[in-house]
Amino acid sequence: MGASSSGCGTSSSSSTLRQGQGGGGLRVVGKFLRGAIGFLLAMEIALFHILLRREKRRMAEYFEKNGGPILKEVNNIKIFKKEELKLILKSHNIIGKGAFGEVYKGLLNDQEVAVKKPAVNVDAAQKGQFANEVIIQSRIIHRNIVRLIGCCLEVDVPILVYEFISKGSLHDILHGDNLKPLNLDQRLSIAAESAEGLAYMHSKTNTTILHGDVKPANILLNDDFVPKISDFGISRLIAIDKAQQEKKKATYSDNGNLIESFLDAHKKKSKGPELFDMEITTTGDQELLECLARIDVECLEYDVDQRPDMTYVAERLLLLKRSHDN
Numbered sequence: 148m149g150a151s152s153s154g155c156g157t158s159s160s161s162s163t164l165r166q167g168q169g170g171g172g173l174r175v176v177g178k179f180l181r182g183a184i185g186f187l188l189a190m191e192i193a194l195f196h197i198l199l200r201r202e203k204r205r206m207a208e209y210f211e212k213n214g215g216p217i218l219k220e221v222n223n224i225k226i227f228k229k230e231e232l233k234l235i236l237k238s239h240n241i242i243g244k245g246a247f248g249e250v251y252k253g254l255l256n257d258q259e260v261a262v263k264k265p266a267v268n269v270d271a272a273q274k275g276q277f278a279n280e281v282i283i284q285s286r287i288i289h290r291n292i293v294r295l296i297g298c299c300l301e302v303d304v305p306i307l308v309y310e311f312i313s314k315g316s317l318h319d320i321l322h323g324d325n326l327k328p329l330n331l332d333q334r335l336s337i338a339a340e341s342a343e344g345l346a347y348m349h350s351k352t353n354t355t356i357l358h359g360d361v362k363p364a365n366i367l368l369n370d371d372f373v374p375k376i377s378d379f380g381i382s383r384l385i386a387i388d389k390a391q392q393e394k395k396k397a398t399y400s401d402n403g404n405l406i407e408s409f410l411d412a413h414k415k416k417s418k419g420p421e422l423f424d425m426e427i428t429t430t431g432d433q434e435l436l437e438c439l440a441r442i443d444v445e446c447l448e449y450d451v452d453q454r455p456d457m458t459y460v461a462e463r464l465l466l467l468k469r470s471h472d473n
């Protein structure tokens with residue numbers, strides 16, 4: 148018993164010793180793990196700070212390169228932080244895609260906006276012009292031109308923020324996903340007011356600003372079907388790069404075939420559906436439609452000098468619209 152108890156005593160004290168050693172070992176491992184986790188955490192925080200600082204430096208460089216210091220002083224144009232647009236630039240907010248990027252719908256300061264995020268590389272020379280274009284655009288406030296609200300300069304290619312135009316593009320309404328019937332009256336208004344917007348840009352601003360890509364996709368309509376021309380100036384500046392890559396397009400851009408067939412039909416003295424959409428070729432409007440066709444043909448003169456200027460076109464369309472209203 149004694150031996151056994153002493154044996155027991157011996158074994159219990161050696162197991163206590165082992166436990167003591169084991170506990171000490173565990174404590175060492177625990178300390179080591181705590182140290183390692185602490186070290187990793189500290190490394191992570193340091194890395195995070197380095198990346199954050201690098202990102203901030205890069206954003207500041209972009210801001211500088213995109214003319215931020217000049218544009219900060221311009222009235223009428225708001226400079227947005229990248230952070231402010233982050234929530235809008237999510238794939239579920241995409242409302243359209245163009246040749247050079249995506250358009251997102253969002254809310255900024257309780258105002259609905261369309262945010263254009265170009266996805267192309269813009270060459271350095273054009274980037275230099277960016278600030279100039281924004282300054283010009285900041286002075287353009289016209290009922291028939293989509294207003295530029297602001298831009299974000301903390302990114303390589305500036306992001307543009309426009310007023311949101313509720314009914315989308317005329318192209319989608321006439322031919323696309325957003326089909327809506329438009330009567331002759333509405334079409335005349337859209338044509339006359341679009342021409343007014345163009346005429347304003349061509350002659351009423353100090354610098355003549357040519358659009359270069361007027362097409363139904365770039366005419367947006369608001370709730371009352373008032374047309375607003377989009378992609379003036381800056382967007383074009385960014386798009387030019389893409390266009391240059393694609394080589395210069397034909398004079399009539401995407402609508403080349405349509406225009407050729409219109410001119411052919413007009414030469415053959417066709418009337419009605421061959422020249423116009425079926426919905427508006429009612430007999431009572433023939434005279435008006437012929438006047439419209441004549442204006443179109445004049446505008447499509449191959450020789451630029453033979454084409455009427457936009458102010459003249461806008462006036463004629465307005466007169467036609469008035470005569471149709473009466």
Ligand SMILES: Nc1ncnc2c1ncn2[C@@H]1O[C@H](COP(=O)(O)OP(=O)(O)OP(=O)(O)O)[C@@H](O)[C@H]1O
Pocket residue numbers: 242243244245246247248249250261293309310311312313315316319360364365367377378386
């Ligand atoms: N300010 C806006 N308000 C509402 N929708 C807009 C606005 N700007 C653009 N959109 C929508 O986004 C679509 C894409 O516009 P975007 O200008 O990028 O391409 P596009 O006009 O179709 O072609 P392009 O690149 O040749 O201009 C438009 O068709 C329109 O539906």
Ligand SMILES: [Mg+2]
Pocket residue numbers: 245364365377378
């Ligand atoms: Mg467009």
